[in-house]
Amino acid sequence: MSSQKLQTLKGFRDFYPEDMAFQSWLYKNIKEVSESFGFQEYEGPILEPLDLYAAKSGEELVKKQAFTLKDKSNKLLALRPEMTPTLARMVAKKEGSLTFPIKWFTYGRRFRYETPQKGRGREFFQWDIDILGSENPLTDAEIIQIAATFYKKVGLTPSMVKIKINDRVFLQEKLASLGILKEKTFSIFKTIDKKNKVNAKEFEEMLNDSDLSKIQTDKLLSLLADKNSYKDSPWLVEIMKAVEKMGVSEYVEFDSTIVRGLDYYTRTVLEGWDIKGVFRSIWGGGRYDNLTMAVGGKTKIPGVGFAMGDMVLKELLITNNKYPKLQISKTQVLVTVFNSDLLSKSIDVSRKLRGSGINTEIYPEDSIRLDKQLKYADKKGIPYVVIIGPEEIETKTITLKNLKTKEQTKTSFENLVSLVK
Amino acid sequence: MSSQKLQTLKGFRDFYPEDMAFQSWLYKNIKEVSESFGFQEYEGPILEPLDLYAAKSGEELVKKQAFTLKDKSNKLLALRPEMTPTLARMVAKKEGSLTFPIKWFTYGRRFRYETPQKGRGREFFQWDIDILGSENPLTDAEIIQIAATFYKKVGLTPSMVKIKINDRVFLQEKLASLGILKEKTFSIFKTIDKKNKVNAKEFEEMLNDSDLSKIQTDKLLSLLADKNSYKDSPWLVEIMKAVEKMGVSEYVEFDSTIVRGLDYYTRTVLEGWDIKGVFRSIWGGGRYDNLTMAVGGKTKIPGVGFAMGDMVLKELLITNNKYPKLQISKTQVLVTVFNSDLLSKSIDVSRKLRGSGINTEIYPEDSIRLDKQLKYADKKGIPYVVIIGPEEIETKTITLKNLKTKEQTKTSFENLVSLVK
Numbered sequence: 001m002s003s004q005k006l007q008t009l010k011g012f013r014d015f016y017p018e019d020m021a022f023q024s025w026l027y028k029n030i031k032e033v034s035e036s037f038g039f040q041e042y043e044g045p046i047l048e049p050l051d052l053y054a055a056k057s058g059e060e061l062v063k064k065q066a067f068t069l070k071d072k073s074n075k076l077l078a079l080r081p082e083m084t085p086t087l088a089r090m091v092a093k094k095e096g097s098l099t100f101p102i103k104w105f106t107y108g109r110r111f112r113y114e115t116p117q118k119g120r121g122r123e124f125f126q127w128d129i130d131i132l133g134s135e136n137p138l139t140d141a142e143i144i145q146i147a148a149t150f151y152k153k154v155g156l157t158p159s160m161v162k163i164k165i166n167d168r169v170f171l172q173e174k175l176a177s178l179g180i181l182k183e184k185t186f187s188i189f190k191t192i193d194k195k196n197k198v199n200a201k202e203f204e205e206m207l208n209d210s211d212l213s214k215i216q217t218d219k220l221l222s223l224l225a226d227k228n229s230y231k232d233s234p235w236l237v238e239i240m241k242a243v244e245k246m247g248v249s250e251y252v253e254f255d256s257t258i259v260r261g262l263d264y265y266t267r268t269v270l271e272g273w274d275i276k277g278v279f280r281s282i283w284g285g286g287r288y289d290n291l292t293m294a295v296g297g298k299t300k301i302p303g304v305g306f307a308m309g310d311m312v313l314k315e316l317l318i319t320n321n322k323y324p325k326l327q328i329s330k331t332q333v334l335v336t337v338f339n340s341d342l343l344s345k346s347i348d349v350s351r352k353l354r355g356s357g358i359n360t361e362i363y364p365e366d367s368i369r370l371d372k373q374l375k376y377a378d379k380k381g382i383p384y385v386v387i388i389g390p391e392e393i394e395t396k397t398i399t400l401k402n403l404k405t406k407e408q409t410k411t412s413f414e415n416l417v418s419l420v421k
Numbered sequence: 422m423s424s425q426k427l428q429t430l431k432g433f434r435d436f437y438p439e440d441m442a443f444q445s446w447l448y449k450n451i452k453e454v455s456e457s458f459g460f461q462e463y464e465g466p467i468l469e470p471l472d473l474y475a476a477k478s479g480e481e482l483v484k485k486q487a488f489t490l491k492d493k494s495n496k497l498l499a500l501r502p503e504m505t506p507t508l509a510r511m512v513a514k515k516e517g518s519l520t521f522p523i524k525w526f527t528y529g530r531r532f533r534y535e536t537p538q539k540g541r542g543r544e545f546f547q548w549d550i551d552i553l554g555s556e557n558p559l560t561d562a563e564i565i566q567i568a569a570t571f572y573k574k575v576g577l578t579p580s581m582v583k584i585k586i587n588d589r590v591f592l593q594e595k596l597a598s599l600g601i602l603k604e605k606t607f608s609i610f611k612t613i614d615k616k617n618k619v620n621a622k623e624f625e626e627m628l629n630d631s632d633l634s635k636i637q638t639d640k641l642l643s644l645l646a647d648k649n650s651y652k653d654s655p656w657l658v659e660i661m662k663a664v665e666k667m668g669v670s671e672y673v674e675f676d677s678t679i680v681r682g683l684d685y686y687t688r689t690v691l692e693g694w695d696i697k698g699v700f701r702s703i704w705g706g707g708r709y710d711n712l713t714m715a716v717g718g719k720t721k722i723p724g725v726g727f728a729m730g731d732m733v734l735k736e737l738l739i740t741n742n743k744y745p746k747l748q749i750s751k752t753q754v755l756v757t758v759f760n761s762d763l764l765s766k767s768i769d770v771s772r773k774l775r776g777s778g779i780n781t782e783i784y785p786e787d788s789i790r791l792d793k794q795l796k797y798a799d800k801k802g803i804p805y806v807v808i809i810g811p812e813e814i815e816t817k818t819i820t821l822k823n824l825k826t827k828e829q830t831k832t833s834f835e836n837l838v839s840l841v842k
Contacts, residue, residue: 005717006514012466014511020462036775038752038782041441045433045544046530069490090435093427099800101785109467123466131785139785245765296426331459344666351668354457361459364522364552364560379520
């Protein structure tokens with residue numbers, strides 16, 4: 001066991017090459033899917049004024065979960081717990097010069113000071129993808145289509161994952177129709193948000209504690225259980241129709257208990273669900289039509305998007321037996337060094353191989369036995385080894401050894417390149 | 422002008438798609454060069470215990486420039502000002518199971534609480550590349566070769582940039598030969614490190630203040646001016662010979678005034694210099710043979726590497742007229758939406774185009790005039806536009822418009838794909 005001193009901070013991770021290979025694979029897929037839909041990549045600072053999150057992201061995220069620090073003028077800063085406020089700030093800043101609607105994505109670090117558990121750390125990576133500048137439900141549908149397309153790409157099927165959707169405006173209207181006052185809507189939302197974390201009895205008690213009458217509680221419970229009530233929401237009907245046309249409806253499910261914890265969502269709310277593993281919420285998103293103004297913008301720029309984290313995705317792929325086969329070493333050839341006299345020959349061949357587009361490592365010692373160098377290549381998973389000894393010099397050849405088949409051939413440099421490629 | 426509220430923190434940056442395109446270009450080149458030499462990518466946490474840097478990175482970096490915060494148990498943490506201590510910690514942690522020598526690289530954020538200026542921010546990105554587990558000067562030479570290969574790749578020539586090298590052991594021996602006591606070496610190093618920031622007279626005064634005799638000062642000055650004194654260092658001679666064999670000697674220059682500010686360097690020290698812009702130091706590196714033990718490892722694992730920052734590289738490319746032509750939008754086709762009745766057709770064609778590997782955006786509204794949609798494509802630099810109107814439906818065709826040439830063709834879907842590709 002390594003000493004305490006060598007550990008990362010609680011909830012933080014080291015990415016050794018084998019871990020990084022997964023990160024690169026994930027990022028590559030995210031980038032490809034995002035760009036296939038015409039989205040452009042952006043990024044922002046990791047540190048922002050705490051103000052940016054206050055009152056917009058919701059109390060839990062800001063007061064309990066933010067990693068905060070003070071700068072030298074005692075201003076309170078936060079390691080970004082989420083990306084959307086930064087995105088809104090960036091868009092608001094250039095609202096006069098951007099071409100709307102904008103379609104942007106990013107993949108980067110986020111920080112939350114919470115208890116680390118499986119699939120949840122204090123530092124994690126998140127894919128954020130958003131469309132700003134359109135109030136058309138078609139954009140909400142496209143955001144869902146992108147999530148589903150990503151799922152397809154990485155091998156996650158509708159029997160493993162679902163995307164649940166709801167409409168906060170619709171839910172609010174339904175609550176009003178039950179005689180629930182507007183000023184109570186928000187606290188009822190918070191209660192509904194907890195429905196999937198408690199059992200039926202506990203949930204009923206929570207509703208009773210919210211000052212609802214028995215009749216209101218009963219009606220609300222039957223509303224929340226109704227899988228077809230979305231048909232009363234023209235907004236959701238539009239989204240459902242579009243999602244159908246987009247060929248991803250198998251992934252999508254209406255669920256009126258989905259409200260999301262973030263305060264800034266104004267209409268559509270989305271949640272990714274893990275079905276096969278533990279049936280639970282794994283990522284979220286929604287429509288936020290007032291956020292750019294809330295962070296200081298002058299004009300209303302409606303937006304919609306989602307954020308999906310790396311840790312939960314990794315879990316999901318493992319549980320569903322879809323964790324990718326990763327190429328941890330990308331080196332194609334190890335050029336061994338026979339002795340210090342022949343070092344220049346090895347350096348020369350390495351350069352030429354690289355020049356031909358072949359990833360080539362040279363053994364970084366000139367007095368190590370050849371078998372030890374071969375062992376090094378084998379351990380690192382390098383498929384080919386090149387040997388240039390006195391015999392090769394004399395016959396003006398190069399020895400190429402395939403470490404998998406153990407085949408060994410003497411060849412010219414020109415042939416070497418085509419043999420490896 | 423946008424309001425104060427919308428600005429980033431001082432020294433921090435937003436990366437809009439046009440800025441991010443540069444970052445992606447830089448990362449791609451870094452990754453390609455690193456992997457062509459057989460290096461594997463790794464990453465680490467952005468937050469580390471401040472302890473990790475204390476006494477190893479040097480007082481300036483830790484006391485003055487670290488962004489620090491306290492966790493809930495009042496432990497002092499730092500946003501990483503550099504990567505090498507994290508790398509050393511990671512290697513030390515797995516010293517028993519890694520296959521040495523390891524060749525690793527990473528590209529990520531670093532933080533320094535300093536006054537922002539051109540080419541220097543409080544949050545920046547750095548490419549770190551290191552070899553651990555070899556004491557052979559060949560590895561130092563390879564690190565130099567990698568920097569030079571990267572320069573070549575991005576178009577920076579030896580008349581624009583130089584890599585200066587020195588040997589701390591050699592310099593220490595030279596100081597000893599001038600009768601300078603061992604315990605004074607380190608403070609003389611610190612003085613020499615400042616040589617390039619002051620004029621000749623000021624430097625002489627600084628040496629006098631260091632308690633050197635007139636004779637010692639004179640001898641030291643002539644030593645520091647001697648471009649050939651490295652020939653007394655077998656270590657440097659070996660590196661210079663290898664660098665010659667590697668074909669990158671044009672980039673490399675010996676300079677005995679290079680010592681670097683970081684305390685953990687034990688032997689070779691490297692510095693990147695900008696010649697054409699302002700003649701100054703722009704990045705650094707060196708050999709650190711005791712660092713893994715200093716952070717808690719059990720065995721001595723020698724290492725060598727460098728770190729190069731994104732901001733200064735960007736400056737360098739601009740000054741030398743080598744800033745790349747960047748592709749900011751990667752969308753190949755915009756599929757317009759004629760009206761809500763024909764929306765499904767547009768959705769369908771978009772899906773099929775994406776399925777054929779073509780990055781395709783659909784206009785996210787179904788009631789916007791066609792000329793406005795074409796303008797959108799033009800502003801975003803999307804080369805092709807697809808139109809599916811009533812006429813196209815009737816003739817079972819698709820209209821493809823090339824926005825550059827203004828050419829317009831009616832074609833089948835199959836042809837569309839090959840026309841765009």
